[in-house]
Amino acid sequence: MNNQDESLLLYLNEAIATTRSKEKLFKIVTEKLRLIFPFDSVAIITFDNALQYKRIFLRDLIDSATTLLPDSAEAEQTQIAGTPIELFVRDPHVQQLNLEDLLVEYPEYKPFKRLHERHMVNLTVAPLRTGGQLVGLLVMAARRRPPFSPDDMLLLGKISSVVAMAVSNALAFEEVARQERQKSAQLTINNALLSSKNRGQLFHAVATELDRVVSCDYFGLRIQRRMAATESFAEFAKNEQGEFTVLGADRWEGVTDRETMQAETFGLFTEPSVHGGLDFLELTTRYRMLRYSAERHGMRAILGVPLWVEQDQLAVLALASKRPDNFTVADLELVRSLVPQILLAMQNLFAFEQIEALRAQLEQEKTYLIDEINTSAKFEDFVGTSAVMQQVQTRIRQVAATDTTVLIQGETGTGKELVARALHNLSPRRSRALIKLNCAALPAQLIESELFGHEKGSFTGAVDRRIGKFELADGGTIFLDEVGELPLELQAKLLRVLQEKEFERIGGRRVIQSDARVIAATNRILEDEVAAGRFRADLYYRLNVFPIRLPALRERPDDIEPLMRHFLERFTKQMGKPVRGLRERDLRALRQYGWPGNVRELEHVLEQAVIVSEGPFLEFAGFSARPVPVPPDTNTPLKTLKDQERDHILAALRQTGGRVSGPTGAALLLDINPKTLEARMKKLGIQRTIGVAE
Template sequence: MSDTSSAPTVMPNQDESLLLYLNEAIATTRDKNSLFKIVTEKLRLIFPFETIVIVTLDPEGRHKRLFFRDYLAINNLAPKLHNPNKLSPVAGTATEYFLRNPEVHTVAIQDVLEHYPDSPFCLMVEQGIHYITIAPMRTGGTLAGLLCLASRKHPSFGEADVTLLEKISSLVAVAVSNTIAFEEMARREREKTIQLAVNNALLTIKEREQLFQRVASEINRVVPYDYFGVRIQRQGGVREAFVELRKQAEGIFEPLDPNRWNAVPDYAQMEAEAFELFVKPALYAGADFANLAQHYRLLEQIRRHHGTCSILTAPLWVRDDQAAVLILSSQQESNFSDEDLELILGLVPQITLALKNLFAFEQIESLRAQLERERTYLIDEINTTANFGEFIGSSPALQPALTRIQQVASTDTTVLVTGETGTGKELAARALHNLSPRKDRALIKLNCAALPAQLIESELFGHEKGAFTGAVDRRIGKFELADGGTIFLDEIGELPLDLQAKLLRVLQEKEFERIGGRRVIKTNVRVIAATNRVLEDEVAAGHFRADLYYRLNVFPIKLPALRERPEDIEPLIRYFLERLTKKMAKPVRGLRERDLRAMQQYSWPGNIRELEHVLEQAVIISTGPFLEFSGFSAAAAQASPPIPLPDHAPIKTLRDQERDHILAALKRTGGRVSGPNGAAVLLDINAKTLEARMKKLGIRRTVGVE
């Protein structure tokens, strides 16, 4: 053996005994690593080398796979060159160079690098390995792969050595073929086992978290990992975590806190950037993952804070702007292989079916819950709100409003209903809803003056559990409850300025968030607003946002005051009397002509609501054949009509007019503010709001009352 070459040490008959030994080992050893360790040890007894690599080829010879490698004493090459089970093209690689001479031959690695300078063989040169002997592996006359032996010195092979190496490579080819067959059988068995386990989970578990905990555990038996997640992108590009599980020390998968990203700035943008990686099947490990982490902030975040070094992604479906993806991640660099990806992709139809079933089940549950909420809401509305049925009356003053209701009802146009208190603005909203395509869904009402300012936002948009002190449960807001239906915002002029901006966003973007929540909720709601204020004046005074006013005032409908439609008073009286006598089980009593004329001449500052209250009290107190309008009720019914002002008479300010109006109501109710017979009911205003206005206007209650 010279300084630049090493000679094989084949002894007489040693080749035959070696072939017999290897043949027996191949026939009896099933474990891949054990078998090829035996091959390596026996080969080194005859042929000196530092590294052995077995590369397999597909039947067309276009793709290769690193089947086995042993770097022996040169361990620092392993993490740099090890890429097991991954198919890659032959073209453009050193394997292409070796296949030009499909016989046993030795080449200098430096010659290889001249043709393929980017080849990882340069790492071998750095370790003093300069030569590689190639022995083609054939089965049935077909080239199945290459047996590669790398050495520091040039081996000197005789004809007998070449013949022996050819026979050994043929035996190795058989061993490789058998091993691949066994691996394929094991893979199929593994797939069947996991598919059966997942199917059993799908058939027996219907609850989202429990189902995916079982699925994650079953997959983990075959493909170990640390994180299991399903992320979805809904219509409109809204993304959310459908389920996220992390493996605990004892091997159990537990749900992750959905709010753990709240403190991370720009998380939504980070997720949007990385989502393009998730919507295609792929695995990223080691250096590939580290490189991606430099370009995607979300990957860098999970690498730094959770030690993630590899991820596997499998899209469940991708269509238009909607998608669902399965993501597995591990803290190990080479945790996933192409076979693992293939296995997971084989489970995609089952997981997709499970996901769609869960979507359908949860949608049914959501609809059921919403219908139950609507039912509860509507029952409450029926019990607490007068049901006027249809508009009563045919006066010329009322017809324009009815015509406009008919014109706009079938559209989704936002409507602003204006008019004095008690003119039937809620009735107009009900008519608009009942004549619209949304009539089968709920009409949700919110009186913007009935709640303190700090609670109105929660009423409108809802809140998450723990969003503020007292938020012990999640609350569904009126906009979410009204999805698919109509929301009626009464006394919109009382809405605080800060909430006006949030309402404007809902009108413009059709979306909102619950208080304390991060998820954007899309809403399909038709908005009807009402006010007894002159919003143009409120805008001028800086009490109402101009942009919100223009958004609401798309289609205004003004309801006339009752004094403008005296022809309708008699049919209204008959309608209310019929309903009230049935409700109270009272006998039908007559109405004197003088009482009817007095009611037709009265100005009715409380409009239709005031008329109903006067009639209700008359039904209660009357005992003879005719209705009696005595006491404060009689004063209300028989008051003289207002005397018209001369053309040049001074006009009261709005403040004085409002003060006089409240005083008149208080006089009629004997100074009572709240309660069923109080001024607040008469004026159709919240009692607390009325008290606040009285304080602002310097009005005191009558002493001794209430």
Template sequence: MTDPSLIESRRLTQYISDAVGSVRDPQELFHTLTDKLRLMFKFDSAVIVTIDKDRRYVSVFFEMFLFPIAQGFANEKRLLAGSWFEPFLAKPAVATVSIGDELRRHGNDSYPILKIFYDAGMRQIVLSPLLSGGEVIGFLNFVSRDEKAWSEAERDLLASVTSPISMAVSNALAYDELRQREAETAMQLAVNNALMTIRDRGQMLLAVCEQISKLLPVVYLGIRVFGDDGTPRLADNFMHDEEGRFISVSTEERLSHTGDEDAMRESRELIAHPGVYSGDRFLQLARESRLVAEVQERYGICTIISAQLWDAPGSHAGLIISSSRRPFEETELATLNLIIPQLSLALQNLLAFEEIDTLRQRLEGERTYLKEEIRAVHNFEEIIGTSAPLAAVLRRVSQVAPTDATVLIQGETGTGKELFARAIHTLSPRNERVLVRVNCAALPATLIESELFGHEKGSFTGATGRRIGKFELADGGTIFLDEIGELPLELQSKMLRVLQEREIERLGGGKLIPVNVRVIAASNRDLQKEVAAGRFRADLFFRLNAFPIFLPPLRARTGDISMLALHFAQKFAREFGRPNRPIRERDMQELKERQWKGNIRELAHAIEQAVILTDGPVLDFSTILTPRSRHLAALSPNPAKGIQSMAIFEEEVREMERTLILDALDQAKGRVSGKGGAAELLSIHPKTLYTRIEKLGLRKRYHT
């Protein structure tokens, strides 16, 4: 007669085999199996543990505890060496373990899970090895309150039902491994796609973050690239927002106590020692690193992975990810390493392209300015004169030029401030680099910040690409800020910071860019009066006024007028292909006696007109230098001279009209119509003025 228990065990074994073949969800399967096992064996809780391929760690695969256990404790991997499973690997067989005896033999600290069991009232563990291909891949464990001796028949029965369970665990592990590999492959493909198709660095890295987070519990990802000198070239940070999406954040947004310099230094040290920092290793790192201690306190970070992207001459880079959900494992570093080569190559290429684009923009800008440099002889050759006031200015120029001191040039309109700025640059050690000129008065207030400091793509409407600002363009050289008094107050504070820190920040960018620039500023306003009136910042004025140079007006250096007049006569004769005609003594005398409110620029324009209008052997200033007061006096009767003829009177009226029109055209810079044109200044209709210009024969000079 067949033993009923044997029949029941066969039925159970068959049921387990059928369940293994039909139930696909592992958790559902093992819950079902545990319920069936209770029909044959007495136990309070059941646990299945597995051993990894490298036979280093043991972890819980399935558990059904009927008593409370610390959250996350069951899910942690434990070292196999020293565990209470290790003695049963050599001779795999069903065995019983007295929890109390093990604790007395090894102490409470050796096997913390046994202490948890004991405190919960458990006294015995029965374990049955799970075999696959003759190798132990884990253990089926029954945890009980009562200690009892197991007969050989019971042990054999447990061993027999463990066999199909071993197959189920082996299949589940294989399926998990396959699913993990598929997920890793999908991540690699998605990351490669992002690296190949997205050109914007921020968007590309956000896509990489999203893909990594599908396999790793990432809440923060940081990418660091450092130069050989330790200077950060790239410091991008990405964190989960409230909706679980990754967003770009700055270091200042992440940290409140750790300064940016300290954060960069400690980040550099962290990527120099790649690895997984979890458990005690993370706690030790938090004790040694202020940065890690702060993110632990502020964000609840409990684990960090540091991975090296590259370590090459000129730069080294790394990836730092952290989590507050659960500790990272070594296998997750291996997963991350799957995309490191592609990410490194793409990032290096992107940085190279950005550097090339920056150099291209800088070279294009330098080419533009070098063309201007070629057209303008930027040395003392065009600073004409030997007067004492001019000699004093040139002496100050010679003294300050070899230094890097900031220079403020002040003087009336037309005194040649740019010419002196060029002379300072030419005589300085920076003369092999470009001199960049910015006319602060000519730029709209909405564009001047972008013009000075540059902008990133998308920083404002119309910013379709990155633009290098004038300060960055002048790196290594000199920047000439003409008409600095016109700079809006809201930008004066930013200008002050640049002068103090020698760093700029592009519009829409979060990175400070160091600039090595010598600053020369100029203004035709009295900046001290502007400060007193509240239109110019006092601190900016004092910063600019490190070395002041005041240019004398032309009326203060009349001794230089003869040399200047002859210089301009020769220059314009060459430009217009005209003969080099002399200037009569009486005309030269009148040139010296005029007030020249427009200074050298006004004198140059007068000589230019004479060169263009003259047809005779000497320069003709008759329509240019006739003082308006002389014509006004001619309109009044002069008893001493007697009555003049109408012909003479009409001629003098024509001369006065010619002078008035020429003065108005000079003031309007040659424009006849429109706002600020000569017609508006003379309060006549533009058509009337065109007719009079033609009638007086002035078309050679002014084209409409």
């Protein structure tokens, strides 16, 4: 070894001791090597400790203007077995090889093909050892075979030992930097995870922090189910300002086969992997969703890590980039190291959101239960022992313990809500709430929100999320009063809940399950409504599984006196009034009256009598002036229900001076929605001005 060679070795040793950047070190080594050994390209390949895998540490084409760092495919670890590298591992010594001979034996080996395309003809390979351990190879390629003497080969062996030490140091520095980068990312993301319990805010912070160490254009946490659409847990994409924004459902506008496209990708990321460049483009030919991502959003690389994998379900953390060489194996390992934190955050969020949903449900149930208690005080039990009421109670006992849907039919004021409450209280669901909705009491546009709830911002005025009645009634009972008033478009949605036990909130994408027993009530004859096209036949048959018909009060005259005694006892106690007698003539008049308002009308008459009476007997102010229908006989035909309804509405209008709505209107007296009353008046030819229509 001459002085020049010793100087070169000394220079390289000093460079190794003072240089930490592997790129700078690589440049120094290649420049000095080329002074002695003529070559046109050089590469350093490193091995794992078990000599099972290799990766390109650095490579350079000497006549190129810039250093060619490895792309994502070359940076990945690949197996040594089955490649020409296996020959050098088995026989690690300095050797020169003819590239054309190697191509004969390995015609499809891409690195050899690329060198051949650049007109390389010769390879010089030197093993890199530290402490007797083979850590890699120094590979020099030339367009002409260089004339190496034995001394040159010996010198190259010594230089390779120095280079091996430099590579080992650089790898060690890389590992330290990787660990520091990983810890820094874990710390910042952990702080983000502790900063909020709101799903959107939390994972927006995670995406932002992760982007600092693994740059990406898309961040997504997605739950995939076999043969089903992907559920977005949290998804963000960068806008033109480089900031992450939430991806909404509107991004799929115009995509007709989204769910099938998403289902096709099930299993793509059951193992952590990176796909970029040509590898990603090859995937776009197999997966339409990736092709859509590439064509619509310009994505060229994707990194995916499974958070959990089950037989028919998996959760995936996916990052995507518009740069084909954006993600490296080191990035993949860093993201994998964050999986436990992100998985714990998802589990905590699931639990927190479930607790919040239950808390909101309990708050709503509390409101309804208080209302139920207050309402229940009006009817402590069924009053009356008539045969028709005994039959009603028998049917209630028969069906109460089941989950069968019940349809209660009867005129206004016959006690349909009382029957619904009895069905609930006698059922196994009595520990949960009875949720009630009067379908005639709300505008059509609000009934859907009341039934199914809505998400914040789903329509004008939706300033917060609202839990619907069906969600509140989960595990309990929902009572749909005046179900015959439902608009046709809502009838279809109600039918779906009855059939499939599931629905979505307005503006929501998540399917919500509801195990609610349905009890419906109506004073309409639904068979006639179906025939007229105002009520869906399929919904009618779904509701009319177990019908209960409540008799009108005129059909149970024997129950009038017990009902009177019941109401009088309650009202005198509530108002602190003395107990007053009941004249026989008043009792007779009350029995003979037709009671078009049924039990509710009787209750109101007695309440008014308790309030106004001052003497020893109850005074029924104005009651005697009401028309007393003549009991039907064989010579007097019965009035139709339509005529009776008309007479009853006219009587109410007389009493209120023709006023329909308001605190002194006929609607309040008849316990009916003013708009419903106006519709019935129009149908029956009754005008607001009493005396004109008569």
